[in-house]
Amino acid sequence: MRYIPHNEEDVLRMLDAIGVDTLESLFEEVPSSLRHDAPLNLPAARAESDLLAELARIARCNGAGGTYRAFLGAGAYDHFIPAVVDHLLSRSEFYTAYTPYQPEISQGTLQAIFEFQTLICQLTGMGVANASMYDGASSCAEAVLMACRVTRRRKVILSRALHPDYLETIRTYGRYLDMEWVDLPFGEDGAFDPDALSRLLDEECAAVVVGYPNFFGVMEDLATVSRLAHEHDARLVVAVQEPLSLGLFKSPGELGADIVVGEGQSFGLPLSYGGPYLGFFAARESDVRNLPGRLVGETVDTEGRRGFVLTLATREQHIRREKATSNICSNQGLCALAATIYLALLGRQGLPELARHNYSKACYARERIAAVDGYSLPFNAPVFNEFVVEGPRAAEGILQKLQERDILGGVALSPWFPDMSNRFLVCVTERNCREDIDAFVEALSGGEA
Amino acid sequence: MRYIPHNEEDVLRMLDAIGVDTLESLFEEVPSSLRHDAPLNLPAARAESDLLAELARIARCNGAGGTYRAFLGAGAYDHFIPAVVDHLLSRSEFYTAYTPYQPEISQGTLQAIFEFQTLICQLTGMGVANASMYDGASSCAEAVLMACRVTRRRKVILSRALHPDYLETIRTYGRYLDMEWVDLPFGEDGAFDPDALSRLLDEECAAVVVGYPNFFGVMEDLATVSRLAHEHDARLVVAVQEPLSLGLFKSPGELGADIVVGEGQSFGLPLSYGGPYLGFFAARESDVRNLPGRLVGETVDTEGRRGFVLTLATREQHIRREKATSNICSNQGLCALAATIYLALLGRQGLPELARHNYSKACYARERIAAVDGYSLPFNAPVFNEFVVEGPRAAEGILQKLQERDILGGVALSPWFPDMSNRFLVCVTERNCREDIDAFVEALSGGEA
């Protein structure tokens, strides 16, 4: 029992101090009818060495990193994480701390979150950002709720090209809140259809939600959505599923977004089979008191020295209870720290440069794939590092063949878009070298796939 | 240039402050005839991502952990290292610090070394231990020099069963110090020959050096060496090549050793292809001023609070210069810290228990191997977790065959003992499960090996 310090002598001495005879009697308030007296049916305790061996065995059952040339994106992106990120995250002062309720001994966490909030504002072009949320999908759902709250409206226009996970999560969150969902179709170029949007918008619309990039990798024309939405006083909610794009493309803030949410996994978080990731949430400064989630603010101590505290807690559940802006009572503290460290390393030069690498590699892959007989790019709106490919037959079959050549060629679209059975989503990042791309193209051309 | 902060503006501003125009002129004292103006012929700078990929590729060229069932010892031992050891070692306050010359901001290193010294004393049964040395072999060489220093004698009796690396290192260190080396043969049981020792000892002997365990895994009869050596006022130097044995076997101190040195790698240090490891060095308290290497001692600060400092520096090179007890000016700080953490985790119960596991597994393997047709155990002196096996033909061939079945069956003795061509050294630790041992035995029995 290496994690529990008590020996039998300790136990007896402590029981004695308490004034009872047995451990049993400490549980006297638990009625015997509710006791579970049989031992739990779990594997026996294991030594650390055995446990690690078992874990390594399980992990090896997964076909992860190194083994395959992978072109998987669709909401989670393989980017290189410099070693210093994990080194700093592994400092126990960070990762074994709780929520910074006692600011005098939590300035590390608090200052880092303040820096995170600032970075997110800078990146999205917005005035205020919270301390982070569970992930892109749940942030997006919170954004929809907030848009309804501030507009006091209940109709929401959701782009069909928004990440399906985000769409589903929005619907789950709004399930019993009497919302009205309206589908915004996309056009032949893979971007939202502006004419449809004009038709759908009215004075009852709380918000329009679009992806940037959207699920097809397309950088939507935010300026147009913004203009149209604002004509009806609806809010523009922008969901960024690959935030590295913001290193290269105009920020949603400059294009008129009211709320910008997104998935921060690209910024220094491992793929980790889908989580924990990092939801970011930014808005206009005027909406600050309607933000969900935790906020850190600057203040001073008794001597006038700068310090940071959790603030505007009156929005939150522990004060406002059922009137709170959200039921969330945590953030993704350590994930936000990872992103802060990652962004600090890349910075003003590195982030755009990395984004350009991604863009250039994706361009190269697009051009080469489009040149393969039978393959085409069905959408022609601008994309970042991800794009849709149309193949000569069912995408599942194509991907299966590629897999046999140790290539994970992308994500088939048919589970979400049954009419797109021949299409799949291909993502190319800085982790894919030219040789990987060429091998992919060769596999497609050779007809093996 | 991610490790160098200067941009060109910084450089110009700093040159200006210095009062020179070019970086070039900072090197004006280097005669131009000595300048190396061509760029060094080295591979171009590499991004961290590329570098790690390259390193992983190189590392995969090695047939290490996991792939093979390995029974390799002979001076380096595969023991499980709990995760907390590396976690703590990776705290930058420890690993990026220098020698604790400024005790007020080095109490972490200093207290840990003080604890290390104490643990080594307890384990070896000696009165004083230094802050560590490069490894077992070099500690052993230093021990020989110290024995000569304190006895003012120059003849040293070296067991032929001492680890060959230790023997060679002793000879290198003493190469120009006018020493006399005398070989102490071992008997048919693999332990030193007491009759020979009696014959070899005289009043000119500075020391007798034996292994505990020796190279053949044998726990030498220290009480007898001690008695014989002390009759001639020679020092008994004991070299411990597998210190885990001290969890189970009587300590050299209680058996009469004067100097106990050894290799500490077993205590939480990775195999790492031979280093860095950890030399420990313990002696009688009366010899403290003759110890080589660094020492940490307890003292108090201006307020009388307990603290630790480097002490007895008058033995050392930076004060005594050519009269120093050694030229060493460092210890294996971080390795000593690893051992301290490891030993603290195992402690008074865990260390003996782990030693018993090793002993039991080795016993099982010995018995099973001895039962295989054509194989025998040539030595019958008591061993710890390592032992010599005699095969039916050249050991190299046997080991080669085993290797083809993914078994690294041991270390052939012929490079050091040409007359032992059929013999090899087999080591069994807690890392070898019964299934490994059975597979090994089966491979031997099946005649494949």
Place this chain on the structure above:
Amino acid sequence: LNEKLLFEHSRPGRCGYDLPPLDVPSAEPPEALVRDDIPGFPELSEIDVARHFTRLSSWNYGVDSGFYPLGSCTMKYNPKVNEVACRLPGFADLHPHTPQKLAQGALALMYELQEDLKEISGFDGITLQPGAGAHGELAGMLMVRAWQQARGAQRNKVLIPDTAHGTNPATAALCGYEVVPVPSENGVVTVETIEGLMDDGVAALMITNPNTLGLFETYIADVCRVVHERGGLVYCDGANLNALLGIARPGDMGIDVMHFNLHKTFSTPHGGGGPGAGPVGVSAELEPFLPVPVVDRTAEGYFLDWDRPHSIGRMKGFYGHFGVLVRAWTYIRAMGAEGLRRTAEMAVLNANYVRARLESSYHLPYVARSLHEVVFSDRNLGGGCKTLDLAKRLIDYGFHPPTIYFPLVVSGAIMIEPTESESQETLDEFCEAMEAIAREASEDPGLLKDAPRLTRLGRLDETRAARRPRLRWQP
């Protein structure tokens, strides 16, 4: 020493990240789409970043720094091997869209964790998807509502005791429910109270057991019976499950749905506020409503089951905080059944030991036997000192303060949860500090009111922060 903000350290031209040379032709998007710059973004070299965050960390207090008796948060030791486990290649680099055939290890681990949590809690179904306790709560209450709806019930209220966590009412509201407060008696919910409140407008009772006073809800079985008889369901906030591991199972008590806090009970690190994980356990009746996907198995292997027509849907992206799940699985395997029971026993022993030692110095508002935590109040504190002063003074003694001013039913609450990780010596040192502070309050209250003194900063002006919010750095 002070440490500037990242942005204040910045210097044009610095960068802590080098890219490999681009091995394809360089391309550029249409100019109109390209952003010029990211104004204010920092520029730093690797050493700047390493030092900055190393220094920041030194102003934090974690479980590895010392005793962290934050009530209701279960700040137990986080074993280091768990951190190794979740970083293993095959886990950390596994893309969530990896074909399931190539993710059998991950799916097997999730499946096993589901099974383990069922066994530990006595529930029939589990979702691993929610990202935190409050998120699990939301999933749970959405299932409650879906179940009620499936039966055609029109119930718009939930009962919430005064000893509940603040998230409970907020969660109920998110599900469109009205909140009806339930007064506790002697710290627990009685059958009579529930009988009085439980009408056919009530969808569910949300209860915490053991509750936030550290007390076992003794009448829980009858309370559940009454709620069920009248068509309601019982939601349990599982934050305090640590006290019951191997002792009693919420599923056996009649509870219908409960979230787990893996970051509390199963020792995954709190990370300065996240990420956690909030799996939810449900009875068989609620199983059809679990969020998608659920991990299941057939003879061919493990798979993600999406085909669940009654599901409330998806709570977030992908399948759960996998990295956290790996840690929890590792912890459960390290402890085994015996270890988990020992955990509950030692956690309760520790709380009762602290209680026994401090009863004479601090006012104890509820006298029923404590389980894993004990709640004192500041009523007997001298010199006009309040709970906040005590908390700040504890910092000077080297301890993290307990949870303060919660639960709300105790005025000036001091809520101490020592967890099983702590040895008697640590508890003794803490109790001695508490006793010393009680004396100081009477003899020299300034010591409390001016605390902390030994931290880099003194008390911070929270009012100012809220009145004139500065939520980001501006040049």
Place this chain on the structure above:
Amino acid sequence: LNEKLLFEHSRPGRCGYDLPPLDVPSAEPPEALVRDDIPGFPELSEIDVARHFTRLSSWNYGVDSGFYPLGSCTMKYNPKVNEVACRLPGFADLHPHTPQKLAQGALALMYELQEDLKEISGFDGITLQPGAGAHGELAGMLMVRAWQQARGAQRNKVLIPDTAHGTNPATAALCGYEVVPVPSENGVVTVETIEGLMDDGVAALMITNPNTLGLFETYIADVCRVVHERGGLVYCDGANLNALLGIARPGDMGIDVMHFNLHKTFSTPHGGGGPGAGPVGVSAELEPFLPVPVVDRTAEGYFLDWDRPHSIGRMKGFYGHFGVLVRAWTYIRAMGAEGLRRTAEMAVLNANYVRARLESSYHLPYVARSLHEVVFSDRNLGGGCKTLDLAKRLIDYGFHPPTIYFPLVVSGAIMIEPTESESQETLDEFCEAMEAIAREASEDPGLLKDAPRLTRLGRLDETRAARRPRLRWQP
């Protein structure tokens, strides 16, 4: 806060390590050989150990904590990727007796590092075996002696300048040499001095270049020529190689043998005093004498070459501090040729910048152009304050002090080596602190003499420690 010793935390029955069940019959050695107990050995649980060392670490100051201008120690930033590199499976778990065919990766890396070091230094042969600088020195001087002996020379003296490291005389003594001190002139060794001292009893000159005053030995080429003409060899202490990377190569200067400090020049962490690595480079003439083994290659692959009949033998177990070699290899690959030259340039720029800023506040005993470090003295310090007081006061300003009282040729020496890792802002902050302290010395010398005040402990009584040595804990 204080932290007890491990032994004082101990409690019977605790253990932080669990073994798996023994899967073979339990066996016991003959009773007479078995030890009863390890008296005093600690008993702790994992959390005790984690907290103990976490707390100890917080009393340390590392490069990641702040500026560490320890002269002659080259305390540059230690890139984190190097720590990942040496822990890779295939490196960390590679047994040194692994058949060489299965260790080709490790051998290739060592071979490449040998080649890199040759290119950087201009030498013809390299041994990677020595475990530290002083160990490399010993290997080097043993080779000198072996070379002399092979020629039949009877030379028993070595020349060592007054600017040398303390290890140099100790090393010479270990090789059986007598030490002849060489006075420097204006901080450097002149040809005339060497001509005067170099007779046929002298085996070698041991020189440091740049020397411990931070000065380039301008006459090095002629000095080497004179030594060679009179039958001697020149040993160079490579501790200060950082200043010359890509600028000039010791092998080209006529130096015959030099050790490298990988933990200085090539950024492997100092680890609180070790492990380092001290490879040695030699000219072709000395190559036959290199310690065994050396890594070499044939068409079939890499191998350890043991067949070197003139070798001085083995310096330690196995083949070198492999884990340190991996880090150095990684650093060299990260920097490339350009990066290494930039390293030297920026290191020298930084030292000269500090010199320029502090020249007016501190006495500068030598005026020749500094390379990577600058040595001041305490001569101008007011208020009777000494170098030690200055050093302790710097701690209160958040800096690690420079090397003090070394080199011995400068009384009250203050030896500052900033390295290339530091930015101008950091140097400015340091220089401002130095200037402030110079003012304080005159105005309020107590601030220096009572320093440090902001550390957990004040100045420690070193005399007491040495007089009544307590070198281990006793119950």
